[in-house]
Amino acid sequence: MVIKPRTVPYNLQVRRLLRPRMEFSDAELKQFLNDEKGFEGECYFDSLIDQSPASTYLQLRGLLLQWQNTTFQIDSVLISPHKIYLLDVKTFEGEVYIEGEQWFYLSGHEIKNPLHQLTRSTALFRPLAKSLGLNLPIEARAVFVHPEFTLFQADRNLSVILPTQLNSFIKRLGSVFPDTRLVEASRILASLHIKNSRFDNLNIPSYTFESLKKGVSCGRCHSLSVGVNGFKLICDRCEFVEDLHTGIIRTVEEYKLLFPERLVTVAAINEWCGLNINRKRIQRILKDQYEIVRHSNSTYYC
Numbered sequence: 001m002v003i004k005p006r007t008v009p010y011n012l013q014v015r016r017l018l019r020p021r022m023e024f025s026d027a028e029l030k031q032f033l034n035d036e037k038g039f040e041g042e043c044y045f046d047s048l049i050d051q052s053p054a055s056t057y058l059q060l061r062g063l064l065l066q067w068q069n070t071t072f073q074i075d076s077v078l079i080s081p082h083k084i085y086l087l088d089v090k091t092f093e094g095e096v097y098i099e100g101e102q103w104f105y106l107s108g109h110e111i112k113n114p115l116h117q118l119t120r121s122t123a124l125f126r127p128l129a130k131s132l133g134l135n136l137p138i139e140a141r142a143v144f145v146h147p148e149f150t151l152f153q154a155d156r157n158l159s160v161i162l163p164t165q166l167n168s169f170i171k172r173l174g175s176v177f178p179d180t181r182l183v184e185a186s187r188i189l190a191s192l193h194i195k196n197s198r199f200d201n202l203n204i205p206s207y208t209f210e211s212l213k214k215g216v217s218c219g220r221c222h223s224l225s226v227g228v229n230g231f232k233l234i235c236d237r238c239e240f241v242e243d244l245h246t247g248i249i250r251t252v253e254e255y256k257l258l259f260p261e262r263l264v265t266v267a268a269i270n271e272w273c274g275l276n277i278n279r280k281r282i283q284r285i286l287k288d289q290y291e292i293v294r295h296s297n298s299t300y301y302c
Helices: 010-021 026-050 114-131 163-173 180-191 244-258 266-273 279-289
Strands: 002-004 058-067 070-079 084-090 094-099 102-105 138-144 149-152 226-229 232-235 241-243 292-295 298-301
Touching: 002 180, 010 026, 010 244, 026 058, 026 070, 026 084, 026 163, 058 114, 058 180, 070 114, 070 180, 084 114, 114 138, 138 163, 232 244, 241 244, 244 266, 244 279, 266 279, 279 298
Parallel strands: 002 058, 084 138, 094 149
Antiparallel strands: 058 070, 070 084, 094 102, 226 232, 232 241, 292 298
């Protein structure tokens, strides 16, 4: 039972929209691809749980919480009447070995020990859970989901689930039957999720309306190679065909996410879409979808 579903992080949503409209630096592109990979790994793990008897666990996905003015994140929380699982999903790939507390690729390149973050999150989650009446044992694991990840010199009691152990771990979870008290406590925990935080703008490149490429992005390949043919939008790159109304509204929503401080006007949307469409056509689409607000000599939509 999913109490809190996973959502695309705001900063990843923004960078997805920026990608076809501006040039990323090498560092920005690398971070973007890593974050996409991480989110895909989390969704993959969700799908494994959804397809198993463990779907009956109370699930909170992508939690950002605070305890005593300290913020921490947990990828997946599974709650049963007998135990709480805190799971940090990792998409490492390649061959990694451990020396003491340090983790290295076989090339010798050192990487962050993922268990340090897990230990910190667990220490902060435990008193928070108790304050909500969730007095249950907690098992915290780093879950490695990439099939081409190998870990050498790991202690057998290390708090990890390797790709070859993933299916057996989920099978061992089995199914559970949470009572209403546990469901209510889990919902209260979910309500503590921080929706707006300083992490929202992390890794977002600087941009302005003037600096970005204009156009309607393709609903399939996300390129700006889209043109108008009657009441249809057609992508020159992948030949994806979309209803004009649908594509314009999607592009307006992208505009609103990227520029929350700017008004939605016919002129702004016409420029943003970059399709040289008749202004009255844009106006009809906006009137059909949004509420008209008239203020002094200006008209905008919300």
